[in-house]
Amino acid sequence: MSPKTGETADTLAQNLSEPPQTAAERPDPEQILFGASEPPAFPEGNIFPIEWDTETPKLVDIYEQSRNPGWSPATLPWDTLNPDDFTLDQRYAIAYWFTLLSVFDSSGPAVFARAMIHTYETHEEDPIRKCFFSVVRDEVNHEEICQRAITILTPGGPLNHDPETPLGKLALNNAKWYYHNGARYWDGFKGAVDKYPLAILFTSFLMGELAASTLFHGMHQRSTIPVFKEAFRFVGKDEARHLGICMAVLRKLLPELTDEEKATITKQIRAGYVFLSGILYEPPELFWELPDTFRDAHRLIEAEGIAAGLGTLSLEEREENWRTAVLRMKGIIEGYDIAFPALPEIGIDGETVAFDPKDIIPVF
Ligand SMILES: [Fe+2]
Numbered sequence: 001m002s003p004k005t006g007e008t009a010d011t012l013a014q015n016l017s018e019p020p021q022t023a024a025e026r027p028d029p030e031q032i033l034f035g036a037s038e039p040p041a042f043p044e045g046n047i048f049p050i051e052w053d054t055e056t057p058k059l060v061d062i063y064e065q066s067r068n069p070g071w072s073p074a075t076l077p078w079d080t081l082n083p084d085d086f087t088l089d090q091r092y093a094i095a096y097w098f099t100l101l102s103v104f105d106s107s108g109p110a111v112f113a114r115a116m117i118h119t120y121e122t123h124e125e126d127p128i129r130k131c132f133f134s135v136v137r138d139e140v141n142h143e144e145i146c147q148r149a150i151t152i153l154t155p156g157g158p159l160n161h162d163p164e165t166p167l168g169k170l171a172l173n174n175a176k177w178y179y180h181n182g183a184r185y186w187d188g189f190k191g192a193v194d195k196y197p198l199a200i201l202f203t204s205f206l207m208g209e210l211a212a213s214t215l216f217h218g219m220h221q222r223s224t225i226p227v228f229k230e231a232f233r234f235v236g237k238d239e240a241r242h243l244g245i246c247m248a249v250l251r252k253l254l255p256e257l258t259d260e261e262k263a264t265i266t267k268q269i270r271a272g273y274v275f276l277s278g279i280l281y282e283p284p285e286l287f288w289e290l291p292d293t294f295r296d297a298h299r300l301i302e303a304e305g306i307a308a309g310l311g312t313l314s315l316e317e318r319e320e321n322w323r324t325a326v327l328r329m330k331g332i333i334e335g336y337d338i339a340f341p342a343l344p345e346i347g348i349d350g351e352t353v354a355f356d357p358k359d360i361i362p363v364f
């Protein structure tokens, strides 16, 4: 009833009445509980862990360190990167290298986001889920480095620009072929996420992180272009943290592997080597579908990038670097009684395993 004109709060208050139920009549919680039933069993693979267990405290520490990575792609000194400081070919060559990198790094956000969903579906411990989250964020940052470098030096690039020199045209053609290969690996990865146990996925991640931290560390030391020198340092630090995540998880998982899983890891490492050589060394014939012009053009463009001060290591240095990283990996893996594959391309002995492109999981 709406208050009549002239009615005061006092008169309204005098007419108050209590709701019909008194405390004595309220139902007894125990009585309700007696009639309560449990919901049906929770389906497996749902993405609602609503549990925050910690089994590996080391991962909590790493996640805490990652909360603030200490840098942002937006605050690097991009204003010091002046396209006019470089010849056209140098510009094409630098953008080309970042294009090759972005074939790896632009898959990073989606690849790790997919893996992060997987850790929710399989209700992994809380810090593993959080660490994946931090890796997704980092990979978005790494992709942004490629984006900024390419669009400053070759607006519209990497694929939609119109290079003016023969070297620039070769770079564009190589970039398209590279992208063709990167695009081939997503279906394999999506399949692998559900197919393999976490230990196997993480061994592949480990290979990618080892490769990445080695690469960026080397290029940070070598680059003479200020914004890239700084970017490589920060990206390398992120990658070293990712490596730490992989190691913390693998220390727990590797001792519990079956013989069959160990054999799969040996194959995975061979597949990882083939895939990652595309950026760490030179793309091997296996997996990489490239035209006959690719390698000669690649070497010419790379030499131009080195001359521009990008910081790319020479082929021999890269071979040595890749070998060192792989030997580190071999030391870790063999410590758990897992056979290491032979990698004849860089002179590493081991078990001979067949290469199957479907085995490719590694990410950057
Ligand atoms: Fe990365």
Ligand SMILES: [Fe+2]
Binding pocket: 208, 209, 212, 238, 239, 242, 364
């Ligand atoms: Fe990484």
